[in-house]
Amino acid sequence: MTTRFSDIARRRISTRAFLDTPVGKDEIRDILDTARWAASGGNLQPWTVHVVTGEARQRVIDTVRMRLEVDPFGDENDFGAYPKSLWDPFRTRRHALGEQMYETMGIGRDNKPARLNHLLKNFEFFGAPVGLFFSLDARMNPNQWGHLGMFIMCVMLAAEEKGLATCAQEAWMTRWKTVGAAIGLSPEERIWCGMALGHADPDAAVNSLRSERAEVDEFTRFLEH
Ligand SMILES: Cc1cc2nc3c(=O)[nH]c(=O)nc-3n(C[C@H](O)[C@H](O)[C@H](O)COP(=O)(O)O)c2cc1C
Numbered sequence: 001m002t003t004r005f006s007d008i009a010r011r012r013i014s015t016r017a018f019l020d021t022p023v024g025k026d027e028i029r030d031i032l033d034t035a036r037w038a039a040s041g042g043n044l045q046p047w048t049v050h051v052v053t054g055e056a057r058q059r060v061i062d063t064v065r066m067r068l069e070v071d072p073f074g075d076e077n078d079f080g081a082y083p084k085s086l087w088d089p090f091r092t093r094r095h096a097l098g099e100q101m102y103e104t105m106g107i108g109r110d111n112k113p114a115r116l117n118h119l120l121k122n123f124e125f126f127g128a129p130v131g132l133f134f135s136l137d138a139r140m141n142p143n144q145w146g147h148l149g150m151f152i153m154c155v156m157l158a159a160e161e162k163g164l165a166t167c168a169q170e171a172w173m174t175r176w177k178t179v180g181a182a183i184g185l186s187p188e189e190r191i192w193c194g195m196a197l198g199h200a201d202p203d204a205a206v207n208s209l210r211s212e213r214a215e216v217d218e219f220t221r222f223l224e225h
Contacts, residue, residue, distance in 0.1 A: 015165035017204030018128035035154035040147035047151045050133040063182040074174035081170045122171035128198035135189040165200035
């Protein structure tokens with residue numbers, strides 16, 4: 001498989017069904033060893049990564065599952081993933097993604113239980129044997145949250161280069177306190193998002209989803225005069 005950056009960037013997708021094939025610690029370390037070269041303002045490198053596998057992974061899954069049963073609304077949160085009411089074109093894009101994703105799985109608009117069931121798979125890392133959580137010091141500004149995002153993208157591309165699949169998961173953000181307790185996060189740290197990492201299930205319909213993108217001219221202004 002080619003390792004050209006432009007190919008890796010175009011090939012990567014969010015994988016939402018994984019095989020249980022293990023991923024070696026050396027491989028995970030290698031991915032992070034590449035991602036650590038991500039740029040960050042002032043070279044703060046404001047990220048911390050928490051890798052959960054084996055029993056630690058299961059503990060997170062079980063703890064969150066128990067919490068979901070008693071509290072369907074999520075942990076108290078002052079950094080919602082999206083603005084309260086999205087506007088276009090963003091609202092349409094988000095809606096389109098959801099509809100296209102459920103379509104790949106043959107889940108209709110009215111099948112709320114099946115849709116919910118799929119959403120809950122987030123909290124099992126979609127079956128991936130490796131879970132990652134990305135945190136940063138809660139005192140950081142939105143600027144540093146952006147830099148953490150750049151780091152996360154590098155993790156996804158480094159994994160893709162190795163033939164491994166990922167799905168960044170903001171779903172975990174809604175359970176940041178519960179996850180924090182399960183992984184022993186220090187009180188100063190905030191989890192921004194999680195990630196599933198592993199081998200994609202090639203037979204899972206959901207992994208056939210290829211999300212759309214706006215054309216360059218839709219989001220770019222070339223100012224020459
Ligand atoms: C920071 C971040 C958080 C995300 N959170 C989730 C999530 O919780 N669950 C999920 O299924 N997909 C999640 N995604 C995947 C996005 O839906 C996906 O990146 C987007 O639709 C573009 O599709 P692609 O990644 O397949 O190219 C997330 C992506 C990013 C970058």
